[in-house]
Amino acid sequence: MNLDPKIPAGPLAQKWSSHKFNMKLVNPANRRKYHVIVVGSGLAGGAAAASLAEQGYNVSCFCYQDSPRRAHSIAAQGGINAAKNYQNDGDSVQRLFYDTVKGGDYRAREANVYRLAEVSADIIDQCVANGVPFAREYGGLLANRSFGGAQVSRTFYARGQTGQQLLLGAYAALSKQIGLGKVKMYNRHEMLDLVKVDGHAKGIIVRNMVTGEVSRHAGDCVVLATGGYGNVFFLSTNAQGCNVTAAYRAHKRGAGFANPCYTQIHPTCIPVHGDQQSKLTLMSESLRNDGRVWAPKDKETAKKIREGQLDPNKVPEAERDYFLERKYPSFGNLAPRDISSRAAKEACDEGRGVATTGLGVFLDFRDAIKRDGQKTIEERYGNLFEMYQCITGDNPYETPMMIFPAVHYTMGGLWVDYNLESTVPGLFVGGEANFSDHGANRLGASALMQGLADGYFVLPYTVGNYLGEQGVAAAGQVSTEHPAFAEVEAEVNSRIDQLLSINGTETPRSFHKRLGHIIWEYCGMARSKEGLEKAIKEVQALRKEFWTNLRLVGDADGINPELERAGRVADFIEFGELMCRDALMREESCGGHFRVEHQTDEGEALRDDENYTFVGVWEYIGDDVEPKLHKEPLIYENVKLATRSYK
Secondary structure (H helix, E strand, O other), X not given: OOOOOOOOOOOHHHHXXXXXXXXXXXXXXXXXXXXXXXXXXXXXXHHHHHHHHHHOOEEEEEOOOOOHHHOHHHXXXXXXXXXXXXXXXXXXXXXXXXXXXXXXXXXXXXXXXXXXXHHHHHHHHHHHHOOOXXXXXXXXXXXXXXXXXXXXXXXXXXXXXXXXXXXXXHHHHXXXXXXXXXXXXXXXXXXEEEEEEOOEEEEEXXXXXOOOOEEEEEOOEEEEOOOOOXXXXXXXXXXXXXXXXXXXXXXXXXXXXXXXXXXXEEEEEOXXXXXXXXXXXXXXXXXXXXXXXXXXXXXXXXXXXXXXXXXXXXXXXXXXXXXXXXXXXXXXXXXXXXXXXXXXXXXXXXXXXXXXXXXXXXXXXXXXXXXXXXXXHHHHHXXXXXXXXXXXXXXXXXOOEEXXXXXXXXXXXXXXXXXXXXXXXXXXXXXXXXXXOOOOOOOOXXXXXXXXXXXXXXXXXXXXXXXXXXXXXXXXXXXXXXHHHHXXXXXXXXXXXXXXXXXXXXXXHHHHHHHHHHHHHHHOOOEOHHHHHHHHHHHHHHHHHHHHHEOOOOOOOOOOHHHHHHHHHHHHHXXXXXXXXXXXXXXXXXXXXXXXXXXXXXXXXXXXXXXXXXXXXXXXXXXXXXXXXXXXXXXXXXXXXXXXXXX
C-alpha cells in the first residue's frame, strides 16, 4: 500500500499556491469529455458536484435521501470557522492552523491543515455569494462568536441553523447545474460497491431504494463524500440513515482506512432518556459562550436533584462546581470537546450527575440572562432553546439545560494524500469521509469548514489534475459493459440474496443496538487493553450470529428499509472490529482516543510522541483475516510538539 502523502515542496504558506500552479490542467473544451461520479450530496459532495459541473465536467451525483437537501450537513448548528479576523482580536491563518493542529492533539498532517486554514476566508465569501444569511453586526459586517479550543472569535453563524443554511446555499449551486444538465442527480440511490478497472476507480454499483433495481454507473473517477461512521455506536447525534457502507466497501476494494478509533464525543447533548431511543440530540457548542457548565459539589445535593426533591435554581453558588472554569481557567466553558466531555463524565462517575440516570450535568444561562437580558439570549440561541423545550418539556430560560456527552463526529476515515486521493487511484474522498484535517479531535465549527473547503476549493483542482494526468484519450474509455462491472454487480446481488435468505429471528435494529452497546462500553469515552480485547471477541461472535440469525421481512424488489438497514449493520459490525483493533494498537491517549492506562496524574490524555506520531492506516486482507497496519509518519516542521494544555 502506497502512503505517499504527496506534500508539495517549499514553505508551508506557499505549498498550496505552488501546487496549484504545477497541476495538470484540462482545457474547457476537453472537460466536456469527462464524467465524474460524486457519491454524497452534503456540503462536501454537493459543493464538489456543483463546482466540477460549473467548470464543465459531466457529473453524476448520488444520495440515498429523497433530496440533496436532506443530507446530514443540515443538522450542524453552531457555525463555521474562518480566519477573517473581523474582530481584530489576533486571529490569522497561522493561528487557525495552530489551533487546529493543537486541537487535534498533534495527530494531523501539517500541510493539509494549513491549506484548510488558508482557504477558510474564501469559503465565507463563496457562501455569502450563494445567499447564506449569516448573522451580521449592527454596522453590516458578518458577526462572529467563539467556539471551543480558541481564544478568538472566528465562528460565522446563522443562529443555530448554520448547517441548514450552508447546505441550502450549496444545494442552490447544485440545482443550477442540474437545471443546466451538467449534473444528473440520483436521489434514493445507495452505493453498494466500488468498481476498479486496471487498479483505478472507474465506477460504482448502486441500488435504487424505491424500485430495488441494482445498476452500474461508470465514470472517469469517483468522489466519495458520504460522511462519518458515528452510528457504529447506535446512539449518536447522527441521523439514523448515516452509515459507513460506501467508505467500508471502498476499503474492501483496496482503500486504506486511517485512524478509525478517532471518534469525537460532543459534551453538550441531551442525555439518554430511555431504552427505545433511536438517536441523540446535539445542543450547539455555541451555547457554551453564555451557558456555564456545572454540577453540585456534593453527592447528596446531586441525589436530591435526581429524585426531584431540589430545584437546581435553589442550589447556592457556593455549592456549585463550575468544573470547566475550575480546571481550565484560560478557556473555561470553551475548552475543547474531548476535554470537556471527559470532565463531565468524571463528575458523573463521582456520583454528582443530575439526570435521573445519573448521567447529566447542567448548562446554565441564569447569569447570562441576568447580565444581558432574556431578549438578547433569545436572539442568539432562540431556536436551540425552543428545540430543547420541545424535546425535554423544560424551559431553559427558567431551568438549567441538562447535558451529557454523546458520539458526534468521526476524525478517522479513508486515507487520502494532499490531493484528497485515496490509496485507490482515481478514488477521491472529501469531508468527514476522509481523515485528513482534524487529527485525534475536531474543534467545533471546523466540520463545515472542511466539507466546503474540500468541495469548493480543493477537489475541483485535484480531480482535474488526476484527469489531466490520465490524458484526454482516456476520457470515457471505460463503460459499464466492462467485465469488472458485471463481476462486482454479481457480488452485490449475491450479498442481498444472502441477507434475505438467512430467515433467523433477530432484526437488523436489534443487532445494531447490541453492537452499539459493545462499542460504547469498550471503545467509547474510555478504553483499555482488556476491554478492547474483549470487545473484539464479542464483535466477532456478534458477526457470526448476524449471518445465521438475521430476520428480514419483504424482498429485494421495491422499498425495503429493513434490507437497507441490514446491509449497513453488516458493515458496521465488521468496521466495529477494525475500530477496536486500531484503539488496541494505539498505546497512548490523544484527543478523542483515551486509553485509561495512559493518563497523567490529573487524568489528562498522555501522548507517546516517540512511538505513535503517525497515521495508522489499515489494509483489508480478507474476511476473518487480521488487517494489515501501515504507518504514515507525521512530521512537524512548523508546530512544536508540546503537552496540550488549556489551563
